[in-house]
Amino acid sequence: MDIDKYMEILRNIRCLSERDSHMVCELAKEILAEEPNIVQVKAPVTICGDIRGQFFDLLELFINGGQIPEKTYVFNGDYVNRGHQSVETFQYLLCLKIKYPKHITLLRGNHEQRALSEMNGLYEEVKRKYGNIYPWQYFCEVFDYLPLCALVNQKVFCVHGGLSPQIKQIDQIRMIDRRNAKEGEGPMSDLLWSDPEQDLDGWTQNGRRGVHQFGKKIVDQFNHINDLTLIARAHQLQMDGYKYYFDKQLVTVWSAPNYCYRCGNKACMMNLDENLEQSFIFFEESQELTQNFMDRGMLPYFL
Numbered sequence: 001m002d003i004d005k006y007m008e009i010l011r012n013i014r015c016l017s018e019r020d021s022h023m024v025c026e027l028a029k030e031i032l033a034e035e036p037n038i039v040q041v042k043a044p045v046t047i048c049g050d051i052r053g054q055f056f057d058l059l060e061l062f063i064n065g066g067q068i069p070e071k072t073y074v075f076n077g078d079y080v081n082r083g084h085q086s087v088e089t090f091q092y093l094l095c096l097k098i099k100y101p102k103h104i105t106l107l108r109g110n111h112e113q114r115a116l117s118e119m120n121g122l123y124e125e126v127k128r129k130y131g132n133i134y135p136w137q138y139f140c141e142v143f144d145y146l147p148l149c150a151l152v153n154q155k156v157f158c159v160h161g162g163l164s165p166q167i168k169q170i171d172q173i174r175m176i177d178r179r180n181a182k183e184g185e186g187p188m189s190d191l192l193w194s195d196p197e198q199d200l201d202g203w204t205q206n207g208r209r210g211v212h213q214f215g216k217k218i219v220d221q222f223n224h225i226n227d228l229t230l231i232a233r234a235h236q237l238q239m240d241g242y243k244y245y246f247d248k249q250l251v252t253v254w255s256a257p258n259y260c261y262r263c264g265n266k267a268c269m270m271n272l273d274e275n276l277e278q279s280f281i282f283f284e285e286s287q288e289l290t291q292n293f294m295d296r297g298m299l300p301y302f303l
Helices: 003-011 018-033 055-065 086-099 114-119 122-130 134-143 170-175 186-193 216-225
Strands: 038-041 045-048 073-075 104-106 149-152 156-159 203-205 212-214 230-233 242-245 250-253 267-272 278-283
Parallel strands (some): 038 149, 045 073, 230 250
């Protein structure tokens, strides 16, 4: 398997063949199967938020943040849906994982689920590009293997969505059967879906699929019990690229500039240096997003 060749194909804005895509997915599953639910990561590291199928902007992210393996990354999920190139985005990230498994951590987001990827773009994109749904099925199998969280130097907790009322200690996450957990239910769903709420103290349910919102007291307790300095998550569009909550105990990072090609938001990634000092790298929408792609019209996946 020539991963460099595959990555060059993708950078030239072509999907991998169905056969090659299947091979990449199978090898990625072998690598991901060896990773625990909580991946241990050493700083320095760059933490990224949602990508959402904006492949040109993913390439722009690496141009601005540095290429692997010179830099190490944690991606907090949501690689697919709503952008024009979810297929290329996920294939490219899997190729990086295969080539540099210790330099890139790919966490699971709520869009790395069968139901959402079927409704919000990936399924239709696969059918359009391949003429069948088999590559979508291969992707869904990989989704099941993606780890749920990362822990940087035992102090920074990385997750896509947020916390769960069923999880008080990080060690409880290690017990989740991520490959067989039912989508939309239980603590794994909370990790992928829950949101912080600035004006809240404890727990409530929000309107987004009825999942949980949590407030300052919950974050205070979780960080104290687990000896954390920061929770770094994604999941919610931030017009300024990032947003701190609860006396900077939690941060939301967003890495899809001009989301859905119309939101006009900034995008960034968060750097943690050797001492876990935080800084942000902002980057613009890729200039390679040509008029050819824009002329296709807006895809009907925006919520």
